[in-house]
Each structure stands twice: as structure tokens, then as C-alpha cells.
Amino acid sequence: MIKERTDSISVELPERVGILMDRSAEDFLAKIRKRAMAGWKFGLSESSFRKILSVAGAFVLLLLLAIFFSLLIASFPAIRNFGIQFLFSSTWDPVRNEFGAFPFIVGTLATSFLALIISVVFSLPISIFLGEYSAQGSMATFIKSMIELLAGVPSVIYGFCGLFLLAPVVRTLEMKLGVAPYGVGILTASLVLSIMIIPYSASIGREVISLVPSDLKEAALSLGGTRFEVIRKVILPYAGSGIAAGILLSLGRALGETMAVTMVIGNSNFIPKSIFSPANTLASVIANEFTEATGSLYLSSLIELGLVLFVVTTVINLMGKWIVRRMGVGE
Amino acid sequence: MKRRSKMVKGLKLITIVSILFVFCGMGLAKDVELTAAGATFPYPLYSKMFDVYNKENGIKVNYQAIGSGGGIRQLINKTVDFAGSDAIMSDKELAEAPAPILHIPTCAGAVVITYNLSGNPQLKFTPDIIADIFLGKINKWNDRRLAEINPGVKLPDMAMTVVHRSDGSGTTFIFSGYLSKVSSEWKEKVGSGTSLNWPTGLGGKGNPGVAGLVQQTPGSIGYVELIYALQNKMPYGPVKNKKGNFVTATLASTSKAADTNLPDDMKVMLTDTDAPDGYPISGFTWVLAYKDLNYGGRTEEKAKDVVKLLWWMTHEGQKYAEPLDYAPLSKKAVEKAEKLIKSITYNGSVIMK
Numbered sequence: 313m314i315k316e317r318t319d320s321i322s323v324e325l326p327e328r329v330g331i332l333m334d335r336s337a338e339d340f341l342a343k344i345r346k347r348a349m350a351g352w353k354f355g356l357s358e359s360s361f362r363k364i365l366s367v368a369g370a371f372v373l374l375l376l377l378a379i380f381f382s383l384l385i386a387s388f389p390a391i392r393n394f395g396i397q398f399l400f401s402s403t404w405d406p407v408r409n410e411f412g413a414f415p416f417i418v419g420t421l422a423t424s425f426l427a428l429i430i431s432v433v434f435s436l437p438i439s440i441f442l443g444e445y446s447a448q449g450s451m452a453t454f455i456k457s458m459i460e461l462l463a464g465v466p467s468v469i470y471g472f473c474g475l476f477l478l479a480p481v482v483r484t485l486e487m488k489l490g491v492a493p494y495g496v497g498i499l500t501a502s503l504v505l506s507i508m509i510i511p512y513s514a515s516i517g518r519e520v521i522s523l524v525p526s527d528l529k530e531a532a533l534s535l536g537g538t539r540f541e542v543i544r545k546v547i548l549p550y551a552g553s554g555i556a557a558g559i560l561l562s563l564g565r566a567l568g569e570t571m572a573v574t575m576v577i578g579n580s581n582f583i584p585k586s587i588f589s590p591a592n593t594l595a596s597v598i599a600n601e602f603t604e605a606t607g608s609l610y611l612s613s614l615i616e617l618g619l620v621l622f623v624v625t626t627v628i629n630l631m632g633k634w635i636v637r638r639m640g641v642g643e
Numbered sequence: 644m645k646r647r648s649k650m651v652k653g654l655k656l657i658t659i660v661s662i663l664f665v666f667c668g669m670g671l672a673k674d675v676e677l678t679a680a681g682a683t684f685p686y687p688l689y690s691k692m693f694d695v696y697n698k699e700n701g702i703k704v705n706y707q708a709i710g711s712g713g714g715i716r717q718l719i720n721k722t723v724d725f726a727g728s729d730a731i732m733s734d735k736e737l738a739e740a741p742a743p744i745l746h747i748p749t750c751a752g753a754v755v756i757t758y759n760l761s762g763n764p765q766l767k768f769t770p771d772i773i774a775d776i777f778l779g780k781i782n783k784w785n786d787r788r789l790a791e792i793n794p795g796v797k798l799p800d801m802a803m804t805v806v807h808r809s810d811g812s813g814t815t816f817i818f819s820g821y822l823s824k825v826s827s828e829w830k831e832k833v834g835s836g837t838s839l840n841w842p843t844g845l846g847g848k849g850n851p852g853v854a855g856l857v858q859q860t861p862g863s864i865g866y867v868e869l870i871y872a873l874q875n876k877m878p879y880g881p882v883k884n885k886k887g888n889f890v891t892a893t894l895a896s897t898s899k900a901a902d903t904n905l906p907d908d909m910k911v912m913l914t915d916t917d918a919p920d921g922y923p924i925s926g927f928t929w930v931l932a933y934k935d936l937n938y939g940g941r942t943e944e945k946a947k948d949v950v951k952l953l954w955w956m957t958h959e960g961q962k963y964a965e966p967l968d969y970a971p972l973s974k975k976a977v978e979k980a981e982k983l984i985k986s987i988t989y990n991g992s993v994i995m996k
Contacts, residue, residue, distance in 0.1 A: 405840035406811075407833065480859065492802060494845060495860060579809035579846025590845050596809075600848060604712035604811025604837050606736060 380622060387616035389608055398616060404581045404597075406605075411613035413620055415583045419591035420624070422498055422584060423573065424566040427505035432559060435510045439517025439555065440543060447522055456518070463511035471575035474504035479576060486588055496578040497590045504572050509562035516558030520551040553639040560632035567625050570595040594621040675948055680707040681714020681727030682813050683849070684752055684868060685928045688969045689727065692960045702948055711813045712837060718744065718931055721939040724949050725932040729813020730837050731910045732931065743934040746910050747983050748927040749956055751901055751970040753869040753892040754818045755879035755924070759857050760784065764796045766880040767889050770915075770923070773882070774826035776864060777805055778833075779843035784862060799862075806856045806865030809846025811837040817926035818866050821914035866924075869897070870968045884923040885915050892922045897970035900925040905979050927976070930956070937990045946989040953984050954995065 390398065394411065401412025438459065446452045475496070482503075483495030524547050532542045548555075578590020579600065594617050605611045686708040693704040706727065709717075714726035719740050729752075737744060756768055772788055775781045781789065785798040808815045819835035833839050845860075847853035850871045857865045858877065869892050872879045881889040890896050900913045900921030913925045930953060936946035957972060957980045964971040972980065985995050 403840065406838040407836040407840065475855065483860070492804065493861060494804060496845060496856070574809075574848060575852075579848070580844065581840065592846075600810040600846070601838055604710040606712040606715055606837075610838075 380619075383615060383619040383622060387612050387619050389612040390616040393609060394613075398613075399620065402583060406601075406607075406610050409607065409609050411610070413594070413617055415581055416592050416594045416597055416617065417620065417624070418583050419498070419577070420567060420593040420595070420621070422591065423501045423505060423577070423593060424563060426498065426502035426587075427509060427566045428559065428563050430502060430506035431510045431513065431562060434506075435514040435517060435559075435562070436555070438510070438514040439521055439558075440547075442514075442518040443521030443551075444539075444543060444547060459511050459514050462507065463515075465508075467508065467569060467572040468575075470504050470508055470572040474500060474572060474576040478503060482588075489588075491586075491588045494578060494588065494590055496576050497588050498577070498584050499587045501573050501577040501591075501593075504576055505566050505569060508569065508572060509565050512562040512565055513555070513558040516561065517551070517555045520554030520558070521547055523554075524550050553636045556632070556636045556639055560629065560636065563632065564625060564629060567628065568595060568621070570599045574599050594618075594624075675701075675945070676703045676705055677724045677945070677949060677952065678705050678707075678722070679714075679725050679727065679930075680709050680717045680723050681931070682711045682729045682928055683708040684729050684813050685727055685750060685969070688750060688964060688967050691963050691967060692956055695963065696952060696955060696960070700951075702952065704952065710811060711816075712811050715931065718933075724936075724941070724945070725930050725953070727928065728931050729926065729928045730816040731912070731929070742938065744931050745934050745983050745987065746908060746929045746931060747953060747957070747980050748909050748929050748972060748976050750961070750964050750972060751897050751913065751925055751927050751976075752817075753897040753900075753922050753925045753970070754814055754821075754866050755869050755872050755892045756864065756882065757854070757857055757867055757872050757877045757879045758864040759859075759861055760799065760801075760878075761861070763878045764793075765878065766796060767792050767883070768880050769883045770821075770825035774822050774829045776803065777807070777822065777842075777844070778826075778829060779805070782843075801862040804860050804863040805841075805844030806853050806860070806863050807839075807841050807844050807846055808853060809848050812849075813837065813926075813928065814850060814866065814868050815839060817912070817914060818924060820912045820926070821924045824912075824915040869894075873968055882923055884919075884921060885917055886919045888919060890920060890922045892924070894965055894968065894970045896920060896922040897925045898973050901927070901973040901976045903975075905975055907979060907982065909976075909979050909983060925970070932987065934986065935988045935990065936994070943989050943994075946987075946994055950984060950987050950994045953987075954981075957981070957984070 390411065394401070398411065398413055399417065400414050401410075402414045403410045403412050404415070405411070438455075442452055442456060446455075479495035479500055482497075482500045483493045486495070487493045528546050528550065529542055532546045533539075537545070573593050574596035577592060577596055579592055579596065580590035581592055581597075582589075584591040598614055598617055598621075602611075602614055605614055686706070689704075689706050693706060697703050707713075708727075711728040711730045714723070714728055715730075715732060715736065717723045718726040721741070727749075728746075731746060732740070732744060756773060758766065760766075766789070769792060772781065772792070775788075782803050784801045784803055790796075790798055816835065816837045819829075819833065819839055822833075823830040823835040833842065845856060845863075847856040847865070850867050853865045854867050854871050854875050854877060857863045857867075858875065867877070869879075871877075879892065881891040884890050899918050900916040900923070901918075902921065903913075903917045905911055909927070909929070911927070913921075913927060915923050916925065932949065932953070936949060937943075957977055961971040961977075985993065987994055
């Protein structure tokens with residue numbers, strides 16, 4: 313990279329521009345000056361660059377609206393038929409064409425929030441450890457890459473591991489407790505989900521904690537605070553909104569997770585009575601029944617489940633953003 | 644400058660090559676290819692059949708195992724030449740279809756009751772017991788009625804965990820069709836279909852999912868296609884059929900279940916069969932095709948190819964069924980299939996004389 317300060321413009325140009333086959337350094341620098349004044353290499357100016365960026369942003373917004381409207385339009389037959397009762401009815405009967413989403417909404421919220429609670433117990437200490445205690449060094453790098461590896465494992469693999477490794481363990485636990493030994497159910501699904509979502513909140517938490525200005529920390533230390541007090545009273549409040557944003561991201565991931573949950577949730581269309589009962593989530597019902605659904609009311613009820621999931625995710629995201637803003641001190 | 648122009652030249656070359664590639668593919672489409680989609684149950688058999696057919700006749704068949712429901716949908720949308728289905732299209736579905744559709748049987752399968760009890764005892768079942776188990780009315784293994792028909796077996800005092808399918812499936816269609824025939828309470832409460840409102844139990848995805856759950860959960864009971872029970876070496880018990888005989892599911896007893904009066908349109912459920920040695924929870928799997936193959940711009944050549952393939956599948960292709968653990972069509976079933984295939988027309992005139 314070549315840094316050159318020409319009058320009021322400071323230009324950073326990529327190396328390849330330097331291979332201009334010029335005779336002398338001065339000619340070369342003069343050329344760069346001229347080009348910098350005229351605009352970027354490919355003929356773009358500041359305003360058109362900004363236009364391109366805003367088009368890209370608008371495109372994403374349009375895409376979201378398109379998804380929402382296509383879901384809405386395809387669910388019209390079901391909305392017309394069931395109305396608002398769809399959200400509160402507990403019957404899912406494809407033979408009689410009676411559909412209701414309530415057990416799945418309960419299942420989705422139960423597994424996601426339980427997974428969130430379990431994952432925060434791990435991801436918060438991980439972020440503090442990696443961000444504050446052991447920010448440099450090979451051990452930190454190792455742990456960091458292991459956590460990022462967790463995020464890269466495909467969700468089907470999580471489902472397999474949950475079914476073949478975790479379910480027998482939960483089954484033994486259930487047999488000891490005298491409950492029906494299903495092995496699958498809300499507890500297993502929440503455990504699998506919590507492991508899947510740890511990387512999201514841990515990575516963001518670690519970033520935010522390491523960005524806490526050191527003068528704040530040093531001020532607290534110089535006033536006689538212990539390391540733990542610095543974490544509790546300076547770092548966590550400062551990074552609080554960032555950590556909350558990371559937790560929100562992981563919750564969003566948990567709400568939508570399909571494959572891993574389908575394999576270990578037990579697929580029972582009843583409202584779960586306890587943490588050991590089998591249940592069903594919105595995403596797993598769609599994954600299970602969509603390909604074989606014949607009949608327009610059945611299909612459109614499944615699409616309405618997708619719409620409900622979309623709306624629930626959006627509402628929870630908005631609530632979370634409101635919480636983050638209320639907490640916000642730092643970024 | 645040099646590097647950049649090299650890059651641009653490279654990009655141009657890649658673009659030209661990929662465009663040529665795409666057009667090449669279009670030219671190769673001259674090879675005859677038939678498209679089909681549908682049931683996953685017969686997919687291993689169809690896979691083998693189509694491979695052999697391709698080697699013998701040079702016609703490629705592209706079958707996508709997306710499920711019976713998906714196959715029916717694609718057929719109604721006229722995107723495939725034929726569909727595979729374990730389920731019969733209901734009158735309502737046939738009325739919604741744009742043209743008459745034929746059900747041509749290709750092979751038969753059996754649904755067995757498999758369970759997980761220590762010692763793998765051989766248990767016998769009767770229709771009312773099976774219905775009550777899956778309705779949730781019998782929920783302990785040492786239930787009096789189950790013990791009565793299994794006098795030599797020591798049944799444990801354990802809770803029963805029912806395992807059913809979580810996805811839509813032809814296996815469920817056959818099983819629930821059987822239960823609807825033998826239990827009026829089942830027919831009223833649950834009914835028959837590819838996806839049901841199960842009164843109790845866990846759901847597994849696909850036959851492998853149910854098999855896996857049953858294998859892992861002690862005291863569980865579920866239903867799977869015979870092939871899965873055989874290949875996973877899972878225990879399954881004989882079931883009492885209509886004539887009062889306890890029949891174990893085998894390829895032979897499945898084929899025998901089809902040895903009864905079959906209707907001409909072959910839209911028949913083999914469940915609760917009258918045949919004395921037939922296994923009662925059996926069913927055909929069908930190829931669904933339009934009666935008149937002139938749709939979606941299809942040529943008469945292609946229609947002839949489809950008819951020839953269907954004829955081959957129900958005759959020479961049948962010898963590939965048994966090695967793969969599928970039950971071949973009985974003689975009566977083949978006769979009816981022949982009549983159906985001979986009735987396929989193109990623009991009104993019969994293709995196979």
C-alpha cells in the first residue's frame with residue numbers, strides 16, 4: 313500500500329497501481345495525484361459510490377418485504393379459514409383439515425429460551441475470559457478457534473450427535489428420575505441448541521469486552537478495585553449492550569434452527585407438559601410435513617406456520633433491540 | 644496495467660467458456676430422458692430398474708424421491724411423465740386433477756410392527772390390540788390382552804412408548820388404512836392418510852428415524868416397512884389376518900395378500916386382505932400416469948417410451964424386486980396392470996395394441 317499525502321487529499325492506493333512502468337518516482341506520484349483528483353481508478357466518484365451502497369441496502373429491505381408478502385399471500389387460504397384461532401388452537405389434523413399452531417409456538421419459545429439460558433451460562437464466562445483475562449497468547453487463540461469451529465459444524469451433525477450421543481444420556485437420567493424414558497424431548501433439544509448458539513454470543517461478547525477503553529479499567533484499578541470488581545462495575549456495564557446484542561443474535565439463531573431440533577425434539581403435536589416431554593417446533597413441523605403435503609389448505613397452513621415464525625422472530629428481535637438501546641452506554 | 648488486463652482477459656475467457664458449456668448442455672438434450680418423481684419407499688427398486696433399463700434401451704429415467712405427496716403435486720402440475728406414490732389419490736384429489744389419472748401397481752410392501760424388549764421375544768398381535776396400542780389405550784407391556792395371545796412370553800411391567808412417523812408417508816397411509824378397516828374407533832378418531840393427528844407417541848423422521856428411535860428406546864413399539872426391519876435385524880411379530888391366521892410378514896405372504904379380487908382400476912388397499920395366507924398390513928406402490936399422455940408438449944415418441952417403460956417395469960423388471968427385498972406383483976395384479984397400460988392413449992388413440 314502506498315500512502316501519499318497530496319495537498320488536502322490522503323490517498324491509499326493498492327500496489328498494482330504502482331506497476332505503471334513509469335521512469336521516475338516523481339512522474340509516478342504525479343500520475344497518482346491526477347488520478348486521485350479525478351476520482352477512483354474505475355471512474356467512480358464519491359456520490360455514485362454512495363448511491364451504489366444505498367441501492368444495496370434498499371435491496372436487502374426489499375428482499376425482506378418480498379419474503380413477508382409472499383408468505384402472507386400464500387397463507388391466505390388458511391388465514392381466511394381459521395382466522396386468529398389458528399394461533400390458539402391445539403389440533404393439528406391433516407386428515408380432517410383442522411390446523412392450529414399453539415403447541416408449536418409453545419415448543420419453539422420453550423426450546424429457544426431454555427437454550428438461551430443454558431448457553432449464556434457458558435458464553436458469558438467465555439467472553440470475559442477471552443476478552444479480559446487471557447486476551448493474548450496461544451491458549452486464547454486456540455480457544456477462540458475452537459469456539460468458531462463450533463459455529464461451523466453443520467446442524468445435521470448436531471442432530472446426529474444429539475440423537476446418538478446425548479439422547480441415551482438423557483434417557484438414563486429420565487429412567488433414574490422415573491419419568492418416561494424417551495431420551496428425546498424439550499431438554500435434549502434445548503441442550504443441543506444451546507451448544508449450537510454459544511459461538512454467536514461468545515464471539516460478539518469477546519469483541520465488545522476487549523474494546524472497553526483501557527483508561528476506564530486502569531482508573532478503576534488505580535482506585536483500588538480488584539480485577540473482579542473492574543469486570544463487574546466497569547467492563548460489564550460498558551459492554552452490556554454489546555453483550556445483549558450478541559445474546560439476541562444467538563436467540564434468533566435458536567428460534568429458526570430446524571434440522572438439529574427435528575431430530576431430537578420427539579415430534580409430538582401436543583403442548584409439552586414438562587421439560588422431559590416430546591414437543592414440536594414451528595420449523596420442525598414445516599421441515600417434516602412440507603414435501604408430502606397434498607391439499608391446498610394443508611399447504612397453506614404450513615406456510616402460515618412459516619409466517620408465524622417470521623413474525624415471532626421479528627417481534628423478539630425488535631424487543632431485544634429496544635432492550636439493547638435502553639442498556640446502551642458504550643457501543 | 645499488464646496484471647489488470649490479464650485479469651480482464653481471464654474473466655472474458657471464463658465467461659465465454661461457461662456460456663458455451665450451457666449451450667452444449669442444451670444440445671445434448673436430444674438424448675431421450677423421462678422425468679418422474681414421488682415415493683421414497685420404492686426408490687431403491689426403481690433406481691435399479693431404471694439403471695438396467697438405461698443399459699438395455701438407452702433411455703434415461705430421472706426419478707426424484709421427494710415423497711408421494713410431492714410426486715402427486717408434480718404430476719398435477721404436469722412437470723413429470725409419471726409419479727410414484729404409496730398412497731391412492733382420493734376422489735377429491737382426482738377431481739382437482741386436470742385429466743384422468745391411472746394407478747398402475749409396480750410392487751408391494753409390508754408394514755411390520757417392531758418393538759424393543761429385552762430378549763427380543765417373538766410377540767403375536769391381533770388387529771384390535773394394535774389399534775388400542777396406537778390409540779394409547781394399551782400403555783403397559785404386561786397388559787392382560789397382550790399376555791393372553793402370547794402365553795409363553797414373560798411380558799415386563801414397563802410402560803409402552805409408541806413411535807410413529809413425523810413426516811408424511813406412504814407407510815403411514817398403509818398402516819392407518821389398515822387400522823381404519825379393523826377399528827371403528829380409529830377410523831372415527833384418527834382416520835387414514837399420509838399425515839395423521841396421532842393420539843400418542845414420539846415421531847421419527849422417515850423409516851430410518853422410526854427404526855432408530857425404536858432401537859434406542861427400551862419398551863418402545865413402532866411400525867416400519869419390512870425392508871427396514873430386515874436390514875436392521877429388528878424383531879417383528881406375526882399379525883392375525885382376516886381369516887384368523889397369524890401370518891408373519893415375508894415377501895411371499897405380501898405377494899399372496901394381492902392374490903384376491905382386484906378391481907380394474909387397481910385403486911385398492913391390500914390391507915386386511917381376504918387371502919388366507921396373506922399378511923394383513925400390505926400395500927401396493929403405484930406409478931401414477933395420465934390416461935392420455937398428450938400434455939405439456941409431449942410427443943407421441945415420448946408417450947410410446949413411457950408406455951414401453953411401464954410395461955417393462957411390470958414384467959421383465961419384476962425380477963429385480965426380490966433380491967432387493969420387495970414383493971413382486973402377483974399374477975392377477977400383473978394382469979390388471981397390463982389392462983391399465985394398454986388403455987393409455989395419446990390424443991385419444993391407444994398406444995400399445
